[in-house]
Amino acid sequence: MKFGVIVFPGSNCDHDCYHIAKHVMGHDTSYVWHKDASDLSGYDCIIVPGGFSYGDYLRPGAIAKYSPITEEIKKYANGGGLVIGICNGFQILIEAGLLPGVLMRNRSLKFICQDVYLKMENTDTPFSSEYSAGQVVKVPIAHHDGNYFADDATLKDLEANNQVVFRYATVKGETSDEANPNGSVSNIAGICNKNRNVLGMMPHPERCAEKVLGNKDGLGIFRSIVKHLTQS
Amino acid sequence: MKAKVYVTLKSGILDPQGKAVQHSLETIGYNAAMDVRQGKLFEVTLADGLSLDEAKKQVTEMAEKLLANPVMENFTVEVE
Amino acid sequence: MKAKVYVTLKSGILDPQGKAVQHSLETIGYNAAMDVRQGKLFEVTLADGLSLDEAKKQVTEMAEKLLANPVMENFTVEVE
Amino acid sequence: MAEKIEITDEVIASHGLSKEEYENVLNILGRKPNMLELGIFSVMWSEHCSYKSSRAHLKGFPTEGPQVIQGPGENAGVVDIGDGLAVAFKMESHNHPSFIEPYQGAATGVGGIMRDVFTMGARPVANMNSLRLGNLDLPKHKYLLKGVVAGIAGYGNCMGVPTVGGEIYFDDCYNGNILVNAFTLGLVKSDKIFLGYASGIGNPVIYVGSKTGRDGIHGATMASEEFDEGSEEKRPTVQVGDPFTEKLLLEACLELMKTDYIVGIQDMGAAGLTSSSFEMASRAGTGIEMNLDNIPRREVGMTPYEIMLSESQERMLMVVRQGCEDKVKAIFDKWDLDCAVVGRVTDDGIMRLMEKGVAVAELPIEPLAEGAPVYHRPMERPAYLDEVNCLDISTLSLPDDMNAVLLDLLDSPNIGSRQWIYNQYDHMVRTDTVTLPGSDAAVIRIKGISKGIAMTVNCNSRYCYLDPYKGSQIAIAENARNLVCSGAKPLAVTDCLNFGNPEKPEIMWQFAEAVKGLSDACISFETPVVSGNVSLYNETKGEAIYPTPGVAMVGLIDDVERHCTQYFKSAGDQIVVLGKNLEDLGGSEYLKIEHGLVEGPPPALDLELEKAVQESCLEAIRAGIVKSAHDCAEGGLAVALAECCISGENMMGASIELDSSGIRRDALLFGESQSRIILTLEKEHIDKLEEIASEKGAPLEVIGEVGGEHLLIDDSISLDIKEIHSAWQSAIDQRIA
Numbered sequence A: 001m002k003f004g005v006i007v008f009p010g011s012n013c014d015h016d017c018y019h020i021a022k023h024v025m026g027h028d029t030s031y032v033w034h035k036d037a038s039d040l041s042g043y044d045c046i047i048v049p050g051g052f053s054y055g056d057y058l059r060p061g062a063i064a065k066y067s068p069i070t071e072e073i074k075k076y077a078n079g080g081g082l083v084i085g086i087c088n089g090f091q092i093l094i095e096a097g098l099l100p101g102v103l104m105r106n107r108s109l110k111f112i113c114q115d116v117y118l119k120m121e122n123t124d125t126p127f128s129s130e131y132s133a134g135q136v137v138k139v140p141i142a143h144h145d146g147n148y149f150a151d152d153a154t155l156k157d158l159e160a161n162n163q164v165v166f167r168y169a170t171v172k173g174e175t176s177d178e179a180n181p182n183g184s185v186s187n188i189a190g191i192c193n194k195n196r197n198v199l200g201m202m203p204h205p206e207r208c209a210e211k212v213l214g215n216k217d218g219l220g221i222f223r224s225i226v227k228h229l230t231q232s
Numbered sequence B, C: 001m002k003a004k005v006y007v008t009l010k011s012g013i014l015d016p017q018g019k020a021v022q023h024s025l026e027t028i029g030y031n032a033a034m035d036v037r038q039g040k041l042f043e044v045t046l047a048d049g050l051s052l053d054e055a056k057k058q059v060t061e062m063a064e065k066l067l068a069n070p071v072m073e074n075f076t077v078e079v080e
Numbered sequence D: 001m002a003e004k005i006e007i008t009d010e011v012i013a014s015h016g017l018s019k020e021e022y023e024n025v026l027n028i029l030g031r032k033p034n035m036l037e038l039g040i041f042s043v044m045w046s047e048h049c050s051y052k053s054s055r056a057h058l059k060g061f062p063t064e065g066p067q068v069i070q071g072p073g074e075n076a077g078v079v080d081i082g083d084g085l086a087v088a089f090k091m092e093s094h095n096h097p098s099f100i101e102p103y104q105g106a107a108t109g110v111g112g113i114m115r116d117v118f119t120m121g122a123r124p125v126a127n128m129n130s131l132r133l134g135n136l137d138l139p140k141h142k143y144l145l146k147g148v149v150a151g152i153a154g155y156g157n158c159m160g161v162p163t164v165g166g167e168i169y170f171d172d173c174y175n176g177n178i179l180v181n182a183f184t185l186g187l188v189k190s191d192k193i194f195l196g197y198a199s200g201i202g203n204p205v206i207y208v209g210s211k212t213g214r215d216g217i218h219g220a221t222m223a224s225e226e227f228d229e230g231s232e233e234k235r236p237t238v239q240v241g242d243p244f245t246e247k248l249l250l251e252a253c254l255e256l257m258k259t260d261y262i263v264g265i266q267d268m269g270a271a272g273l274t275s276s277s278f279e280m281a282s283r284a285g286t287g288i289e290m291n292l293d294n295i296p297r298r299e300v301g302m303t304p305y306e307i308m309l310s311e312s313q314e315r316m317l318m319v320v321r322q323g324c325e326d327k328v329k330a331i332f333d334k335w336d337l338d339c340a341v342v343g344r345v346t347d348d349g350i351m352r353l354m355e356k357g358v359a360v361a362e363l364p365i366e367p368l369a370e371g372a373p374v375y376h377r378p379m380e381r382p383a384y385l386d387e388v389n390c391l392d393i394s395t396l397s398l399p400d401d402m403n404a405v406l407l408d409l410l411d412s413p414n415i416g417s418r419q420w421i422y423n424q425y426d427h428m429v430r431t432d433t434v435t436l437p438g439s440d441a442a443v444i445r446i447k448g449i450s451k452g453i454a455m456t457v458n459c460n461s462r463y464c465y466l467d468p469y470k471g472s473q474i475a476i477a478e479n480a481r482n483l484v485c486s487g488a489k490p491l492a493v494t495d496c497l498n499f500g501n502p503e504k505p506e507i508m509w510q511f512a513e514a515v516k517g518l519s520d521a522c523i524s525f526e527t528p529v530v531s532g533n534v535s536l537y538n539e540t541k542g543e544a545i546y547p548t549p550g551v552a553m554v555g556l557i558d559d560v561e562r563h564c565t566q567y568f569k570s571a572g573d574q575i576v577v578l579g580k581n582l583e584d585l586g587g588s589e590y591l592k593i594e595h596g597l598v599e600g601p602p603p604a605l606d607l608e609l610e611k612a613v614q615e616s617c618l619e620a621i622r623a624g625i626v627k628s629a630h631d632c633a634e635g636g637l638a639v640a641l642a643e644c645c646i647s648g649e650n651m652m653g654a655s656i657e658l659d660s661s662g663i664r665r666d667a668l669l670f671g672e673s674q675s676r677i678i679l680t681l682e683k684e685h686i687d688k689l690e691e692i693a694s695e696k697g698a699p700l701e702v703i704g705e706v707g708g709e710h711l712l713i714d715d716s717i718s719l720d721i722k723e724i725h726s727a728w729q730s731a732i733d734q735r736i737a
């Protein structure tokens, strides 16, 4: 099983994602430099990590959309390959058109780094099958622009197809406004595409997948991916 | 030759920055500012030798492809 | 009544965003974009009943006090 | 020579050079300098670059120890942590720029300190900061706080370096001069450390990073001047940080450092190209010939003077082995960074600057770099000390409602929650942060080995104002105590000494006393000073800040699984105070808030007792019997207990009974006696703790038990922990809304 971690200039969770795939999960993993735009078909899963690609200048993800590797990611995803975008990775997948909507500035206008609770909305995806439906997990966020927005038609579509994978919730699982850290519409924290092979999420599961860090709630994401790949 | 691109949020899209600015203006006594929307402005210096039409066409493309996000933003282009 | 405030960086002040945008435009083939500077644009909706002069005066003050950072930025005001 | 401006007395004065210093320039050159040369002298001999007022005193610091790989003098200090690894760290001020433009000033401060660390070959893995602002009731200081925090966040977050800790105080003495001190720690293989030497005659000198613009010209001299009313209007060109470029520079430099092409490397900090080139040549005893035509620039028409004095950010200078130029360039090309050969190392000890084939400056390096003036400035014990050290506590009325006092203290911006600040910092990126902000010291793990690094930054400047010597000793003691509470053994110190105008004998006296206090305490804790920074002239209209010798300390945890945090863990755990309660009210936050007094003496410090307490705590944590450990600091025992109740994820109450042994109630609850640590442990482990403490000679008292929804202390305090939490939680938020 082989993971590829994309490195854009300014990516900074690339090492963290590599560490999880390689050392925590124990799978073959390589970095993929954004200028090395070659075919990704040798990989079983592509991770688009968090950080500040191109400094988040202009709009997060906007400039990365035109990096040579992004075309390859699109081809890979459209061919059914598993792609997970975390934080800035989610922003890039949205700008690249692989996922719908926009991620706007947090409503507090501030960067927010803190633990939040997520409610599992769809556990029937390659990224979330290790959780149970409705389960509440604690995962940190760290972003300035995670305020998800989509127009009504898009939202309806997302809900109709069960594409909302996680929502911000209270520890008891209530998806209330008080549990919403950034103003996202319908408390959306992560979505997948219609085919279920592309996931984007603002929270950082790679930051809570080891005992020494005091929280392993995020490990399920990586376990789900591995389970899916082992079975298929 | 210089071009200017003005990028503004589509109406209906929430503008938390503009709202915060409006609120601050109110706090420091400017009650006349009923609403504020914040946008972006790009000043592009163009290479010599482009015709006005060609410049306008190219800058419009730049705005479509990169400077504005069509999901939430509108833009206008001015070349002088 | 509406006012627009255009805020731009003083010349000589580094504009990392503009630089990154210019670089990206170049990579996607727009070599004609020699330089890009990014600024801000505020659209302010004003309460009715202000005279044009009064509006211009107030919005200029808003820009001086809040919308622009006088250490690094210049601004211009338009009232229509 | 190119620049034909005449060197008049005014020109000399406007460059901050005294008559004597200019005489010295003439002696060194044997001729008059031209404008460019004068500019170079002026920045090299500025207080900021030359340490001319402080150097004589700093010699007193203990800087050696078996753990020290690199002491002061390089871009950062380096300390061995075993397993073939070392940590490089340093703290630096960006006070004046942050007052003028808080976002960019703080951001570029963070950028600068990170360059200091990665120029050593170390990957930055943690940042901290130490902030001092004025009164938060002033709109200006709300604005400054927001800007400074956003700037630190903007730069550090983008770099992907977690900001894991810090400290902040608010006091009127900072109304005209805020302090922004930034700290970075990096991890490096102990045999792969890079230094700033321009060695090897004929080797190319290479410039990498951002292009040079007209940013912050004269920044270094500005940092060495008092503010006057005009400073805000003068508005020197603000340096804008570009963290994205610095991230590329970091990755490119670390990639290059895996090769053996580099001979020496140094970042361009204050005084940019000038100080980096002079310092590198001076360390190696060589010369440099630099071709200014090759310097990448952002603006047209820049003069040699502007190029040499520019403080544009995100630039590095290095010397590489001859013949490697193209391979070096290929790495920087990959990262889309400018990289240009701008000169050669020479053997004549001269800095020769060429423009269009003509030498525009020729300066001997040694006399300029090493021959900078050293002042033994006059010192005098300030008269105010007698006035403020006269506290007679018998005249203080005892408050009737201790609950109200405790809530007031928790609501003080000097004590309340710092969450509003640290939630804006990414403190988790790199997935190493084991103890997040909110405990006494931050702890990070090191992937691949079992060790952890703890770090903290502390200085109570009110104590230093009342008694600079003792206040400085307490700063070191508190740092060490915080580390020990996290389970770490203190290793070494970096400092950032913020003071007023050194030309005033009273300020110079404060400075000397503070350095003595730090030194004596560092010797006692065996924590040498490995790096640091001095920021003088923090005065406005003759009003100096409190002496503020900021100190950060780094410690080592052998088994990171055995780290400890400050908050209560389980109901039924026993609560113990290690150390001794004394009747200390001088310099306390209580005295300031409830009685409006800033009077001393500050709390007593007995270094032997302090060490006994710290050693007991550390040994107990290592023995695995401690559930929580928290240092008693501002607000005393009652505040420390309240923090233990509310700072964890699950809030927990406690019932306490104190042995008052004749101490006044307010002093017992809120006095800031040093050398006290609150521990919790299971009942069955109390004997073991007593054994450890008696062996070390540390007094100990079991004061109560964890549990319930209230904090109950004798019959003085009875508060719902939710009420305690809400007072504490909003202390900063509510004042800046």
Ligand SMILES: Nc1ncnc2c1ncn2[C@@H]1O[C@H](COP(=O)(O)OP(=O)(O)O)[C@@H](O)[C@H]1O
Binding pocket: D128, D129, D130, D131, D163, D164, D165, D166, D167, D168, D414, D415, D418, D421, D422, D436, D437, D438, D439, D440, D441, D442, D458, D482, D631, D633, D634
């Ligand atoms: N400026 C700051 N930046 C980041 N973290 C901070 C800052 N100020 C305080 N903190 C964090 O908040 C917590 C409490 O700070 P402080 O009141 O100084 O603690 P203590 O008095 O226990 O040393 C610590 O974890 C500290 O690292």
Ligand SMILES: [Mg+2]
Binding pocket: D167, D457, D458, D459, D633
């Ligand atoms: Mg402290």
